[in-house]
Amino acid sequence: MQDLDELLRIDKDSIWHPYSSMSSELPVYHVDSAAGVLLKLNNGQELIDGMSSWWSVIHGYNHPQMNLALEEQLKDMAHVMFGGLTHTPAIQLTEKLIAITPDSLDAVFYSDSGSVAVEVAMKMAIQYWHAKGKPSRQRFISLRSGYHGDTLGAMSVCDPDTGMHSLFSGVLPEQIFIEQPQCRFGEPCTDNDIAALKKALTKYGENCAALIIEPIVQGAGGMWFYSADYVKQARKLCDEHNVLLIFDEIATGFGRTGQLFACEHADVVPDIMCIGKALTGGYLSLAATLTTRDIHVTIDSGEPGVFMHGPTFMANPLACSAALTSIRLLVESDWQKNINRIQRSLEDGLAPCRQLTQVSDVRVLGGIGVVELKEAVDMKMIVPKFVEAGVWLRPFGKLVYVMPPYIISNDDLATLTSVMVAVIADS
Numbered sequence: 118m119q120d121l122d123e124l125l126r127i128d129k130d131s132i133w134h135p136y137s138s139m140s141s142e143l144p145v146y147h148v149d150s151a152a153g154v155l156l157k158l159n160n161g162q163e164l165i166d167g168m169s170s171w172w173s174v175i176h177g178y179n180h181p182q183m184n185l186a187l188e189e190q191l192k193d194m195a196h197v198m199f200g201g202l203t204h205t206p207a208i209q210l211t212e213k214l215i216a217i218t219p220d221s222l223d224a225v226f227y228s229d230s231g232s233v234a235v236e237v238a239m240k241m242a243i244q245y246w247h248a249k250g251k252p253s254r255q256r257f258i259s260l261r262s263g264y265h266g267d268t269l270g271a272m273s274v275c276d277p278d279t280g281m282h283s284l285f286s287g288v289l290p291e292q293i294f295i296e297q298p299q300c301r302f303g304e305p306c307t308d309n310d311i312a313a314l315k316k317a318l319t320k321y322g323e324n325c326a327a328l329i330i331e332p333i334v335q336g337a338g339g340m341w342f343y344s345a346d347y348v349k350q351a352r353k354l355c356d357e358h359n360v361l362l363i364f365d366e367i368a369t370g371f372g373r374t375g376q377l378f379a380c381e382h383a384d385v386v387p388d389i390m391c392i393g394k395a396l397t398g399g400y401l402s403l404a405a406t407l408t409t410r411d412i413h414v415t416i417d418s419g420e421p422g423v424f425m426h427g428p429t430f431m432a433n434p435l436a437c438s439a440a441l442t443s444i445r446l447l448v449e450s451d452w453q454k455n456i457n458r459i460q461r462s463l464e465d466g467l468a469p470c471r472q473l474t475q476v477s478d479v480r481v482l483g484g485i486g487v488v489e490l491k492e493a494v495d496m497k498m499i500v501p502k503f504v505e506a507g508v509w510l511r512p513f514g515k516l517v518y519v520m521p522p523y524i525i526s527n528d529d530l531a532t533l534t535s536v537m538v539a540v541i542a543d544s
């Protein structure tokens with residue numbers, strides 16, 4: 118067995134971490150194991166996880182029932198191709214997803230990551246319009262400060278500045294960007310707030326396949342919570358202009374915002390919806406794109422009569438079993454009460470940040486707490502301070518945020534938030 122120094126040397130020399138450079142001075146921490154809300158580092162230190170491994174590990178790590186579901190599934194098969202074959206975990210998961218997602222979403226396409234689920238959604242919209250005899254409808258309207266993934270199509274609808282579109286200008290399809298809604302969650306959406314979308318639809322609607330948004334919460338593009346009324350009005354405008362509406366619920370799905378899916382805050386049903394991340398309770402990579410009967414029947418009736426996508430690991434049985442168990446654990450628990458508990462604790466715990474001169478805004482929704490600073494954080498300084506204090510948080514830009522596993526205790530929540538307050542005060 119190689120020693121830790123040797124392992125970390127190989128890591129540093131040869132592995133890219135997300136959005137990193139191999140010559141970076143930023144440390145990476147070696148995790149030996151994880152259980153509940155704790156990440157155990159190689160040196161024996163335990164960190165309270167405030168990230169849920171990027172929104173996904175909602176039931177905590179090493180969960181006995183999740184583990185058991187995978188062990189049982191392993192006895193049957195770890196994987197089998199989905200072309201021409203099917204299996205019970207995929208069928209049962211499909212039944213469950215159709216039951217818990219908004220009515221009228223009744224067809225599911227499985228893929229292996231959120232980015233691919235977004236690619237699939239975009240391709241569905243384009244094929245739909247092609248089948249309708251409107252092949253010019255190929256562009257997408259998207260919100261600034263949005264984030265939808267890192268593959269080229271998904272990236273084309275991410276914020277053009279933070280997504281560095283300038284670097285990829287020759288290959289990225291050019292989409293239409295409108296201002297991020299300024300109306301906050303809980304506020305009404307004024308004519309002024311919706312004006313940019315109205316204008317874009319009027320000007321470009323004829324050539325647009327769909328509007329794609331993260332409903333209610335813009336995640337990795339800015340951790341911004343906006344008005345449910347905006348989402349309602351967006352639905353109405355899309356209908357008026359005959360433009361499809363895609364909801365990217367990859368980050369927001371499965372209870373994180375206080376509703377099972379964030380679109381339920383607005384009581385709006387999209388034409389296409391992407392889910393991922395917490396779908397498997399963070400155990401395995403699985404994503405899905407759901408759509409309506411109208412859309413899949415139309416695609417089937419057009420050229421070439423099939424939907425043009427088919428990943429190798431589509432509907433992986435292990436991942437589907439994990440998803441089934443994760444959804445069961447969630448819906449059979451008093452999850453909404455629990456998210457309310459987390460929300461209250463985050464509100465109380467982060468309130469002192471409002472007094473700090475370094476802070477420009479504090480916002481909390483469901484299991485998400487965000488402290489926006491006036492200046493971008495110095496990652497080299499702040500992350501080691503969090504680790505020293507026994508918590509795992511990974512800020513970006515001006516945003517220090519927390520979204521813990523749903524099983525977190527009030528004591529651990531209090532530790533997370535008090536460390537955030539202390540470290541920000543000291544920054």
Ligand SMILES: Cc1ncc(COP(=O)(O)O)c(C=O)c1O
Pocket residue numbers: 171230231232233235264265266267331336337365366367368369393394
């Ligand atoms: C809203 C949203 N869409 C899409 C993605 C991409 O998902 P993945 O990283 O699984 O490709 C993310 C990931 O952070 C996301 O937050």
